[in-house]
Amino acid sequence: MKIWTLEARFLQAFTSFAMLCAAGGASALAADVKLVWDPNSEPTLSGYNLYYGTAPRNYSTKISVGRTSTYTVTGLGAGTYYFAVTAYNVLGNESPYSNEVSQTITLCTISIAPPNRSIGYTGGSGVVTVTTSAGCTWSAASNVNWITLAAGSGSGSGTVTYTVAANTATSPRTGTVTVAGQTHTVTQDAAPPPCTYAISPATQSLAAVASSGSVAVTAPAGCAWSATTNASWITITSGSSGSGSGTVTYSVLANTSSSSRTDKLTIAGQTFTVTQASPDTPPDCSCTLSPATQSFGQAGGSGTIFVSAPSGCAWTVSDKPGWMVIPSAKSGSGSATVSYWVKPNNHKNSRKAKLKIAGQTMTVQEAGTNTSIFAQLVNGAGWVSSMVLTNPSTTETATGSLRMLNDRGEPMASSLNGQSPAATASFTIPPLGSVTLTSDGAGDLVSGSAQVSANIPVSGVIKYSHPIMGMIGIGESDPLRSFMTPVVRDASRGRNTALALRNTLQSPVDFELSLLTLAGLEVSGGSTSLELTAGGHMAAFIDQLFPNADTASFQGTLVVRSLGQEEGLAATALQIGTSNGEIATLPVIELDPDPGTTELFFPHFVTGAGWTSTFFLGNPTGAAASGRLTYYDDRGQPLLVPLPDQPASTGTSWNVQPLGGAVLSTGGNGDLLSGSARLTAGSAIGGVLTVALPGLGIAAVGASEPAAGFIAPASRSVTAGSSTAVAIVSAGSPVTLTLTLRNERGEPLSGGTITLELRANGRVAAFLEHLFPQAQSSEFRGTLTATAAGGDIAGIVLQIGGQARQLTTLPVTPLQ
Incomplete structure (x- = not known):
């Protein structure tokens, strides 16, 4: 023995x-x-x-x-x-x-004074006093580029002198200086607004007869301007001078010559051009386009558009998407041919563009790959992955396969639904139905990625769970060329962010990673370059990606850019909380091209009774962005929400620097309060919402896309104590909402259909058992479909388990 x-x-x-x-x-x-x-x-x-x-x-x-x-x-x-x-x-x-x-x-104690200072917009200087024992060393660093330090370190008591550059912007700004690990805050006043001028319109075409017109001038109050012209046939009738915004009116004499004529007015330093036709000018400049529509496969291709227009009639091409290239002239006169080519579409779904030429529309469609990518997959050591796939088509049956790959892009075998281990699994999903493929969790921990290919686009989520760590849902990841994601790390509390990547191309991808502060500034040691093999996968925490950067207490953004031209990086971020069960995925925000979205919908947030909601905003553009986050109750009315360190409010204004971020949080104190939120911006913006309750876990979700209807996986088990909750908000108009609970075959359950009325911006949020009390859903697995009449809706679905640490979000997919 x-x-x-x-x-x-x-x-x-x-x-x-x-x-x-x-x-x-x-x-x-x-x-x-x-x-x-x-x-x-x-x-x-x-x-x-x-x-x-x-x-x-x-x-x-x-x-x-x-x-x-x-x-x-x-x-x-x-x-x-x-x-x-x-x-x-x-x-x-x-x-x-x-x-x-x-x-x-042996330890040192250090203090600084004062904690903050205000500086005028013209700039100036300041001093921070450091008090400590002899021999205790310390360092100082500016966290913004407009504050410059005279020295960056010292020993014992001393001072740090800094210089603040002039603020040329018309908004105040705040920066910080870190001295001995403590923050000294500098607030600088805004510069007075400059005198900028704009006119509208900038041009005007008139018939040959005598006529008149007007031009609107936009200028800050107190900014003077004048209007002049040297044209003998144009007379300024009012508004020859003014201050602030105003209007200039003018008249033109009849044109009796055989040719058109063009001249200008100079208004507030801007040029306003007037073109007057001759009596011989054709009265109609209508044109036609051929073909009116053009379709391409996933690989793209080239095409031509023939513009048929009368001689002398000018036209331009507008509304061209980033995936189309027009190498020839984008404007012309009379009849001409416009050549173009369409880039390959590496995304799952097809895409459509409507070009505008001379007031006419030409539609270009391109097929997608019908392939869903999941950037993170784990199994073993107690981790179990359940892949839930849904078919958003109302008419077609989806047939396809799931393929699992390891970090090297090689097949990764796993036992699914009790079958023999294999790297692929086939499936068939009826219209509006679903299928679930669950691993056994046996053996050592392995990780990689997964892809789902089918005859039509299907959607899905990988729910992987652990008895101690909790449950997390990994949604699909579109292949991108560049993207950004929020990151946070607090080493003392165990909080961290990981990035999972999958190379969807058949060749290696070289890419750069940059770690930026919330102000969009790259941190010291926050830059690295990596290569990912063809079909390969990697996952790492930010302190592993940037070992030379100080991320012990950090919040900011991670920017990833491929060095090639193809969209091949599918990514998701994972947020690890301060205790077991606090684990959630964060969607990434596309940079090239930016998403173009200026309005974000969050159908559900919750605060109070220990619950907190945190909105992370990311600016994917090269210019500063600003806007407002507004809260609504279930009736669509503005909702007064308690906020940390400030009075309760129905909304929060925000500003985000290029490639930077902003964090907007609810306090979590007081009684339980829930509703929806809508974010509006003056330029493209991305956003992520996390909701957390200590002991239950955290869940994260990106903004919901408004649509006429959607499908989502749904399940309930009275035995396990788990259920699915849904929150739906109307996107600005009153709607009639129909909800249907369906089994895995896509068939409606008896008692599983209800109709509700939502006001403009109104909301409904409830568990399955509350929405469908007459349906037999005690042990249920299938789908939930939602359709709206009268306007679009946005939705979010949450899965809540029967134990602590089982909280995650599930994907919502527009119906096809």
Whole structure:
């Protein structure tokens, strides 16, 4: 009989320091001790216990660290600490202590004053006083490019002098200087608005007869302007001078010559052009386009448009999407041929563009790949993945296959639904139906990606769960050329962000990653370049991607740009919270081209009774963006929401720098309050919402796209205590809403159809059992469809499990 023995292996300690807040606004340096030991090789090893205390071989603290062979003890104060480890097996047998290591920690206390200062828009300088003991070193850094420090470090008490550049913008700005890990805030006034002028329209075409017209002038109050012309046939009848916004009116004499004539007015320094036809000018400049429609396969191709127009009739091409290229002239006169070509479509869904030429429309359609990409897939070590696929078509049956790949892009076998392990699985989904493929969770932990290919587009989600870590839903990821995502890390609390990537191309992809602050500024050490093999997959936390960047306490954005021209990077971000169960996925925001969306809909947010909702806004453009987030109740009326550190409000204004971000949070205090939110912006913007409740978990979702109807996976189990909840909001107009609960074959359940009336901006939010009390849904798995009459709707679906840490969002897909 063989007796299992244990031996704790060689132990080493490494010390680092981190800034912790202390009373009185000072900062105390606290130590983190990293311990590393040689791992045991016994097959029945279950884990390790770490012991430490303040006397040799007298340990007051025990930490069970699992099977890892490294652990960091954080937040230690001054003194000498002694450490040792033991190993234990699956029977609970524990080895003797390993060798003992010790670490002595000496700390410093540092404070700064003042905490903030205001500077006029012309600029100026400021001084921060540092108070500490002799020999205690510290450093200082500016976090914005308009604040410059005279020196960046010191020892003992001293001062930091900085210079603030003039603010030429018409809005105030706020920047920070970090001194000894503490923040000194600088607020600078806005510059007075400049005198800028605009006129509308800029041109006017008139018939040969005598006539008149007007031009609107837009200018800030107090800005003077004048209007003049040297044309003998044009007379300014009013508005020859003015201040601020105003109107210039003019008249023209009849044109009796045989040719048209053109001249100008100079208004507020802008040129207004008047063209007057001759009596011989043809009265009609109508044109036709041939063909009126053109379709392409997924690979794209080239085409031509013949513009038929009378001689002398000018035209231009407008509303061209980024996936079309027009190498020839985009404007002309009379009849001509416009050549173009369409780039390959690497996205799942088909796409459509409507070109405008001389008031006529030419429609171009391009097929998609019918392939869904899931950038993260895991199985084993207790992790179980359930792939839920839905068919959004109301008429066609979907047939296809699921393929699983490892990090190298090679087939990755797994047992699905109790079948023999395989890297592929076939499926058939009736219209509006669904199918679920579940792994067994057995064996060692493996990760990779998955792709679903079918005869028509299908949608899906990978729900993977762990008894301790909780449940998370991985939605589809479109292949992109560049994108951004919110990131956050708090090393002291265990919060972190990971990025999962899949190369969808048949060749390697080189790409660059940049870590930016919320102000859109790249952090020191926040740049790296990587290569991903053909079909390959990778997943890493931000501190692993940027080991030389200080991300111990960081919130900002991660920007990823492919060095090639093809859209081949499918990505999702994962947010790990401060305790087990706080894990959620974050959708990424496309950069090239930017999404073009200026209005975002969030059908559900919740605050109070411990619940918090956090909106992260990302600016994918090269210019600053601003706008407002407005809250609505279920009746579509503005909702007063308690906000942290400010009075309750029905909305929040925001500003985001290029490639930067903004974080808008509810307080979580008071009674439970829920509703919808809508974000409006003056330029393209992206957004992500996370909702969290300590002990239950966190869930994250991107903005919902308004549509006439959608489909989503749905399930309920009274035995397991789980259910699906849905929140739907009308996108600005009153609608009649029809909800239908369907089995996996797409068939409506008995008692599973209801009709509701939603007011403009109104909302409904409820669990399946409350929406369909007459339906037999106690043990149910299938789909939920929603259709609206009278306007568009936006929706969000949440899956809530029967245990803590089981909260996630599910995809909502427009009906085909």
